[in-house]
Amino acid sequence: MGFFETLASYLAFPFVRYALIVGVLTALCSSLLGVTLVLKRFSFIGDGLSHVAFGAIAIASVLGLSNEMLFVLPATVVCAVLLLRTGNSTKIKGDAAIAMISVGALAVGYLLMHLFSTSTNLSGDVCSTLFGSTSILTLTIGEVILCVLLSITVICVFIAFYHKIFAVTFDENFAMAVGINVGGYNLMIAVIIAVIIVLAMNLVGSLLISALVIFPALSAMRVFKSFFSVTVCSAVLSVVCTLVGMIVSIVGGTPVGSTIVAVDIAAFLIFAVIGRVRGE
Amino acid sequence: MAQLTCTNLTLRYGENVLVRGLSFEINAGDYLCIVGENGSGKSTLVRTLLHLQAPAEGKIETGDGLRTNEIGYLPQQTLVQRDFPASVREIVLSGCQSRMGFRPFYNKEEKALANENMAKMDITHLADRCYRELSGGQQQRVLLARALCATRKLLFLDEPVSGLDPKATAEMYELIERLNRKEHITIIMVSHDIHAALRYASHILHIEENVFFGTKYDYIKSPVGRYFMKLHHGKMDIRNGKTDKDKDADLKKVPAVSTNMVKGGE
Numbered sequence: 001m002g003f004f005e006t007l008a009s010y011l012a013f014p015f016v017r018y019a020l021i022v023g024v025l026t027a028l029c030s031s032l033l034g035v036t037l038v039l040k041r042f043s044f045i046g047d048g049l050s051h052v053a054f055g056a057i058a059i060a061s062v063l064g065l066s067n068e069m070l071f072v073l074p075a076t077v078v079c080a081v082l083l084l085r086t087g088n089s090t091k092i093k094g095d096a097a098i099a100m101i102s103v104g105a106l107a108v109g110y111l112l113m114h115l116f117s118t119s120t121n122l123s124g125d126v127c128s129t130l131f132g133s134t135s136i137l138t139l140t141i142g143e144v145i146l147c148v149l150l151s152i153t154v155i156c157v158f159i160a161f162y163h164k165i166f167a168v169t170f171d172e173n174f175a176m177a178v179g180i181n182v183g184g185y186n187l188m189i190a191v192i193i194a195v196i197i198v199l200a201m202n203l204v205g206s207l208l209i210s211a212l213v214i215f216p217a218l219s220a221m222r223v224f225k226s227f228f229s230v231t232v233c234s235a236v237l238s239v240v241c242t243l244v245g246m247i248v249s250i251v252g253g254t255p256v257g258s259t260i261v262a263v264d265i266a267a268f269l270i271f272a273v274i275g276r277v278r279g280e
Numbered sequence: 281m282a283q284l285t286c287t288n289l290t291l292r293y294g295e296n297v298l299v300r301g302l303s304f305e306i307n308a309g310d311y312l313c314i315v316g317e318n319g320s321g322k323s324t325l326v327r328t329l330l331h332l333q334a335p336a337e338g339k340i341e342t343g344d345g346l347r348t349n350e351i352g353y354l355p356q357q358t359l360v361q362r363d364f365p366a367s368v369r370e371i372v373l374s375g376c377q378s379r380m381g382f383r384p385f386y387n388k389e390e391k392a393l394a395n396e397n398m399a400k401m402d403i404t405h406l407a408d409r410c411y412r413e414l415s416g417g418q419q420q421r422v423l424l425a426r427a428l429c430a431t432r433k434l435l436f437l438d439e440p441v442s443g444l445d446p447k448a449t450a451e452m453y454e455l456i457e458r459l460n461r462k463e464h465i466t467i468i469m470v471s472h473d474i475h476a477a478l479r480y481a482s483h484i485l486h487i488e489e490n491v492f493f494g495t496k497y498d499y500i501k502s503p504v505g506r507y508f509m510k511l512h513h514g515k516m517d518i519r520n521g522k523t524d525k526d527k528d529a530d531l532k533k534v535p536a537v538s539t540n541m542v543k544g545g546e
Contacts, residue, residue: 039360160384167374170364174423177330177353178378178430225410226367 006251016250018144019136023246023260024239025151026203027212030196031238032158034217035230036169036189044095045083045190047210048102049197052079054206055105055112057129062116069146073198079105080194084186132205132257136246139202147202150195157192165189166227203242204257215264216241222268222275241267282307283346283434283466284329289338291321291328297336298324304485304493308344308433311460311467313477313496315508316487322470325487326438329468345433350378352427352435352465356442357419362412368422369407372398375429390429397425401455417448424455428465435459437469441476453480474509 010016037043056075060068083098113126139147158165167175168185176182193213200209216234224230245260252259282305289302298321306312316322327333329340330353352375375397376390386394398404401421406414411422420440427435437456441449457480459465471477477484477496484499486492492504499505 035365039364041360163374163377163380163384163386166366166370167377170361170366170371170374171355171358173332173355173358174353174375174426175377176332177351177355177436178375180377221363221365225365225413226408227365227370228367230365 003251007247010250015137015139018139018141019250019256020243020246022139022144022147023136023203023242025148026196026199027238027242027260028235029151029154030200030209030212031216031234032155032231033165033189033192033196034213034215034234034238035221035227036165037193038214038217038221039169040189042189042193043210043214044098045080046193046197046213048083048098049076049080049194050201050206050209051102051109052076052105053197053201054129055109057201057206058109058112061125062112067142067146069143069198072201073195076194076198077191080190081187084190128205129201130205130207131255132201132203132208136203136256143202147199150199154192154195154199157188161185161188162231170227204260208257208261211261211264212238212242215261215268219264219268219271222271223278237267237271238264283310283342283344284468285341285343286329287339287341289325289328289340290336291324292336293321293324299487299491302338302487302491306434306466306468306483308466309460309464311457311480311482312469312485313481313483314468314470314485314487315472315474315477320487322487323438326436326468326470330436350431350433352429352431354420354423354427354435354437354440356438357423361419364412366411367408368398368403368411368414369394371411371422372403372407372425372429375426378430393429394425397428400428401425415448416444417451420444420448420452421455428459432463432465434466435468437467439470439472441471441473456480478509 011020037046053072053076056072057068059075060071063071065071079101083101110126113122164180164185167180168182168189172182196213197206197209200212204212216238217230219237220230220233224233241263242260245263246256248254248263249256249259285305287303289299290297291299291302298319302325314322314325324333328335330351331340372394373386373390376386376393379390380386395404398407401424403418403421403425406418406422411419414422424437424440435456440456441452444452453476456467456469460467460480467481469477469481478500481496483494484492484496484505486499486504486508488504490504492499492502494502500509
């Protein structure tokens with residue numbers, strides 16, 4: 001069988017189609033705020049939150065919740081808000097707070113899974129949560145619908161507040177002086193990050209989420225010069241890389257998350273070279 | 281009524297009281313320079329006037345038809361901006377945010393305003409260039425155009441020439457003066473540069489333990505003004521013809537006084 005025939009035979013399965021829909025939407029969402037996160041030095045907040053989401057999943061599975069997302073999403077949003085707050089407090093500085101929460105959540109999550117898990121394949125479960133090895137292919141129709149709704153909400157909010165997000169990212173002080181509610185928009189950005197991270201857990205697992213957020217933005221920034229073109233380019237790039245990664249992994253039997261990230265890295269290298277050549 | 285009236289302000293940085301009992305008012309068309317040593321509270325004052333932080337005591341009132349969101353601001357550059365991928369047009373347009381409320385996109389009027397202000401700042405040819413690739417002077421003009429989109433009345437400039445080469449500095453000062461004279465925009469500028477302050481400003485606010493506020497002519501004659509100029513080896517570099525003859529006559533006497541002060545101090 002040729003490559004396309006193999007692909008066509010896989011596409012006949014509904015779970016493969018679900019996976020592709022969720023993958024594309026997740027990739028689109030996660031790339032939108034990438035530029036803002038990178039420029040606001042928020043990259044680590046994304047990373048920290050993904051570990052929090054891991055901890056939350058552990059708690060959810062211990063509690064035996066049927067739909068984990070309903071618990072993981074609010075927990076991650078709350079942590080996002082807390083992390084943003086600590087950025088302004090003096091007692092624990094922002095990066096230390098992030099490190100503390102993320103490592104703490106990781107440790108407690110694993111501990112809980114170890115103590116209370118009913119599964120016979122504990123390390124398989126952990127690996128799947130961290131690297132998302134198969135969870136994208138085992139989505140229920142309910143999870144797919146939730147994913148689609150959340151993605152559409154994130155995209156709509158981003159478009160509606162695009163210019164405000166630009167103003168707040170480029171120059172907080174000016175934005176504040178002209179009466180934009182900067183604190184409110186920072187909070188909104190943190191909440192959107194939390195939602196994106198929970199969405200992306202299914203696709204690449206909690207350890208690799210940051211890659212999905214940051215790589216497309218960094219790649220686009222090598223080549224494009226305006227905020228708009230960088231945003232559009234990173235969205236397109238993210239969707240393309242994710243599709244390529246997913247198809248390769250489905251056909252070739254490689255782990256989904258790490259294949260996608262590998263494609264993202266390759267794209268980054270290509271863009272870096274293009275940027276270098278153009279710059280000279 | 282004055283555009284901006286401050287009554288009995290106390291400024292605080294953390295626990296330290298920087299300034300107590302600061303009162304002054306700014307009228308339409310004034311050009312105020314805020315001078316003072318580092319750490320004297322200039323930046324805190326600007327942040328307070330912009331409502332970025334609340335005053336420890338006292339109050340700030342706006343009048344003469346000036347609303348609090350009609351203030352243009354040229355902040356000092358931040359680290360984030362150095363590698364920010366944004367075109368000049370995008371940045372200038374973002375100055376229109378204050379008049380948008382929750383409307384998500386810019387309308388024709390705002391785009392026209394951005395074009396007009398880019399033309400005023402002579403950066404129309406740079407509109408599609410990337411901000412981070414511009415020279416320091418060009419970047420400041422972009423930020424000034426953005427500030428002009430936010431106001432037609434009052435501009436705050438925080439060290440607008442820091443890091444610029446002498447030519448760009450001179451151009452920046454000329455631009456600001458033109459806005460003040462021709463467009464009748466009130467200017468409030470924080471500056472280290474006492475020479476430029478004396479050359480261009482109409483009023484001086486000197487912040488230290490003994491606050492001075494008044495016209496620059498009074499400043500030159502005040503003890504604090506003399507002392508400060510001595511520290512900075514200040515020469516009297518004030519342009520003639522800008523004011524009435526009495527004051528100019530006063531000014532001609534000042535260099536002698538100032539030299540005496542220097543000698544007396546040594």
